[in-house]
Amino acid sequence: MSSVLPSSLQSALRLPLIETITEAGGRAKPGDLYQALADKLGLEDGALAATRAPATSRPYRIFQQQVRWARQNAVLDGLISRETRGVWELTRNGRRFAELTRIKPGHVVLLYRQDDGLALCAHAEDAASVIERGSLNLILTSPPYPVVNRAYGRMSVPDWLAWMSELMGLWKQLLQPDGTIAINLMDIHRAGSPTLDPYVERFTLDAIDTHGLNLAGRMPWHSPTKLGHLEWTSKRKVQPRQTLEHVLLFSASDHPAWDATRLPPRRRKALTPAQLAAEAKRVDKMTRPSGLVIRGGAFGSDHPIADNLIVAGGAPGTDHYSRRCKATNLPVHPARMPGLLARSTIQLTTDVGETVYDPCAGSGVVAQAARELGRRWITSEPVLEYAEGSRFRFETLL
């Protein structure tokens, strides 16, 4: 088995796998789990028989292999026992993962406070009522995606669009007039089809048309470790691997308070001194069709990637946060955003001392990035165990 495991599919399979083992009484033979898991995921008949035959190794069953990867990853995260003897058994942590504690709707609890921020346990719609209007400079969040089945729930596309529209209206009121709302979303497929559900577009238009927000920009996130859709990329191969997620940025202002000079310089491929000299000469001579003459060095040395593209792999499983969660039997959040995404968005849209809020805060990546960058922060998260785990992010930063 590969030691470099793609993280995204494993986290998508993790909850259904754990639920399937739970339904089997907490322990089961893998051979008995595959069909139940395929049924839970709504895979078509024949998913279990799909085989791949690499040129250099023995053929293998695609679905079973991916489930074994997911199981291996869950073992590394302490959710499934290391011992096999032909049986996959949930650990105590694995059982707890299936039984997360959610705060009741209508309640808001202050879970902990730091000198630069506070962490609430609440649903986003409730937390909005306790945050002062006009007090925020950035709302940055990765809400649960519609239809994706995770430990913390599942929502249909129409329900999700209505929920998010209500939240966008509430969040707009909490922001400074030139503040930013940044939303990270992932494309999803229409049921039974390799085509995409246009919920991202519907959400964007609703933000503009219903709430009068401006689409201030987009910062796509490329995650090289993402695996494609099980059916359309891995099995039928009709879709290339989709490694991009969206970060959509909205503002009530026509001129949001952004400053791109706050972003750190892009790391570019190193050029030799001779290549640099040749490039400077070439750019010196460059004249645009408009007649605009481009000055030498105007673009830096080379441009391997777009400047607004965030390139970052999935969250690590060996960082301080994950280790402390495992040591204290708290679930490691299954869908963390990369720190780079949070830092880039915060740097572009806020200044030191300003306030950032993450309403679907999960493990607190946004709060940690805000502190590292000298911003104030507020988080809210309805799953108690995730909100509790976010405390560990501050242990190494004190």
Ligand SMILES: C[S@@+](CC[C@H](N)C(=O)[O-])C[C@H]1O[C@@H](n2cnc3c(N)ncnc32)[C@H](O)[C@@H]1O
């Ligand atoms: C994609 S995760 C966010 C992960 C987070 N950005 C991180 O890096 O750890 C979405 C989070 O939204 C939370 N959530 C679910 N329903 C919610 C609600 N009604 N209000 C706020 N958050 C909710 C989930 O519990 C989950 O932790």
